[in-house]
Structures are given as structure tokens and as C-alpha cells.
Amino acid sequence: MGYSRFDPAIQARAAWNAGKTVGTKRPLTQKHSWAIGFHLDRKGWLRDKALFDLAIDSKLRGCDLVKIKIGDVVAGADVRTRAIVIQQKTSRPVQFELTADVRATLLSWLERRCGSITDYLFPSRIDHAGHMSTRQYARLVDEWVTAIGLRKSEYGTHSLRRTKAAMIYRATGNIRAIQILLGHTKIENTVRYLGVDVEDALLLAERTEI
Incomplete structure (x- = not known):
């Protein structure tokens, strides 16, 4: 059964996104990344540190x-x-x-985690033969960003995916490189993902001398 906006009962229903921040999640800054890493190390x-570091590097x-x-990240006794x-x-x-630094963290985690190359790097808490759920990953990200004083409504798992990509783009302006790193099939998706606009284009042009 559906609802119509003209139904009397619907007038009292709150919108699904009422009070929520919707849209693209912000990338972390370098300062934020360092703060989360320090927090996880201190704890x-x-x-969590291995998961966070891998999320940033892998995008x-x-x-x-x-x-x-x-087996995806290990070759013999070393991390790839x-x-x-x-x-x-x-x-x-x-x-x-x-x-x-990420290889060192992963190696430390693997020494504690043990397992074979066919095992998941981050196992499920419930089914040790399975992998961590995306819901659990999202909850962990919420904890990390909250711990350093950020609003979890503004950051999420996609923030970690975007972090290094955004830093590389700001440093180089090379959208094609970011497209490859993120695995996007269309460069238009990368442009939207980075939030590239006219101001970005003008800043890049101003930094380029002929």
C-alpha cells in the first residue's frame, strides 16, 4: 500500500530525511586522519587501526x-x-x-590474527569464517570520527574512500588518475564524486604558468 501527500494521515509523518545530513560525505583532512590514527594507537x-589504514590507502x-x-594483501611472508x-x-x-606504514600495521595485525591466505582479513564477530559486515564497518567509522570530535552525520565509510583521492586531486589536479584509483568506469562519475566545480578549475588554471 502506498501513501499520497494528500492523505490526512501523511501530514503528521516526518520526512525520512528529517534532521539528517544527506548527500556526499566529507573526506577526512590529513589532520583528521592523523588524529584517528593516534586515537586507535593509544587505545x-x-x-581497527589496520582497517582504518587499509581503508585510506585502498580507497x-x-x-x-x-x-x-x-591472500589479497600478502605475498609469502611479506605484505604486498x-x-x-x-x-x-x-x-x-x-x-x-x-x-x-600501512604494511607495518597490517603485518602486526596478521601476526595477531593468524589464519590462512583464504581467510578474510577482517573476520566477522559472529561467524569467524565470514567477513566483517558493512554495518559493523560503518559503526566503527562512526566511533572513530566521534572520538576526535567530528559529527558522524557528516562522515561515513565513503569519507575514508574519498580521503586520499581528494588529497591527490588537490595536489595534482589529475582527474584521470583519480578515476583509475577509484575504479570508476566514467570520468563524469569521478568529477561528481570529487565535487569538482568551476572554482576548482579556475584555481588549477591560476597555479599553471606558461
């Missing part, structure tokens, strides 16, 4: 991040410098880098 939450959607297996996964949304591969 000794090694799994993956939450649904892809939680399904990463140990680059990894590749097949995206759930597009069924296309996307490659990402793993920086030295």
Missing part, C-alpha cells in the same frame, strides 16, 4: 574492503606493496598501493 585497537568501497582476504581486487559494483579490477 591499542590493532584491528575501496566498504563492500569491497570487508571482503579482502589475507600493491594489491588488486575485483569490485563488487562494477565487476572490474582495481589496483591500489600499500604504503610502508
Whole structure:
């Protein structure tokens, strides 16, 4: 059964998005990233630190991040410098880098987590053979951003996906590179994702001398 805006009963119903912040979530700044990393280190939450660091470096959607297996990031006894996964949304591969600090955190987590290359990197709390749920990942992100004084209504799992991409774009202005890193099929999607507008274009032009 549907509802009409002309029904008397509907007048008292609050809109689904009443009081909520909708739209694209903000990327974290470098200062925010450092603050969350420091908070997780201070708490000794090694799994959360590994998850956070990997989320920033990989720039993956939450649904892809939680399904990463140990074998995706490990080669022999070492953590890979680059990894590749097949995206759930597009069924296309996307490659990402793993920086030295992130590799060190992942190695520490793997030494504690143990497991084989076919096991999920971040197991479920309920089914240890399964992977962490996207809902659990989202709850953790809410805790992290709240812990450093940010509003969880303005940040989410997509904030972590956008963080490094936004920093690279601001440093280089190379939208095509960001498209590849995010695994977008169309560059128009990348433009919308970054929120590129006329002001951005003008700033890039002003920084370029001929």
C-alpha cells in the first residue's frame, strides 16, 4: 500500500530525511586522519587501526574492503606493496598501493590474527569464517570520527574512500588518475564524486604558468 501527500494521515509523518545530513560525505583532512590514527594507537585497537589504514590507502568501497582476504594483501611472508581486487559494483579490477606504514600495521595485525591466505582479513564477530559486515564497518567509522570530535552525520565509510583521492586531486589536479584509483568506469562519475566545480578549475588554471 502506498501513501499520497494528500492523505490526512501523511501530514503528521516526518520526512525520512528529517534532521539528517544527506548527500556526499566529507573526506577526512590529513589532520583528521592523523588524529584517528593516534586515537586507535593509544587505545591499542590493532584491528581497527589496520582497517582504518587499509581503508585510506585502498580507497575501496566498504563492500569491497570487508571482503579482502589475507591472500589479497600478502605475498609469502611479506605484505604486498600493491594489491588488486575485483569490485563488487562494477565487476572490474582495481589496483591500489600499500604504503610502508600501512604494511607495518597490517603485518602486526596478521601476526595477531593468524589464519590462512583464504581467510578474510577482517573476520566477522559472529561467524569467524565470514567477513566483517558493512554495518559493523560503518559503526566503527562512526566511533572513530566521534572520538576526535567530528559529527558522524557528516562522515561515513565513503569519507575514508574519498580521503586520499581528494588529497591527490588537490595536489595534482589529475582527474584521470583519480578515476583509475577509484575504479570508476566514467570520468563524469569521478568529477561528481570529487565535487569538482568551476572554482576548482579556475584555481588549477591560476597555479599553471606558461
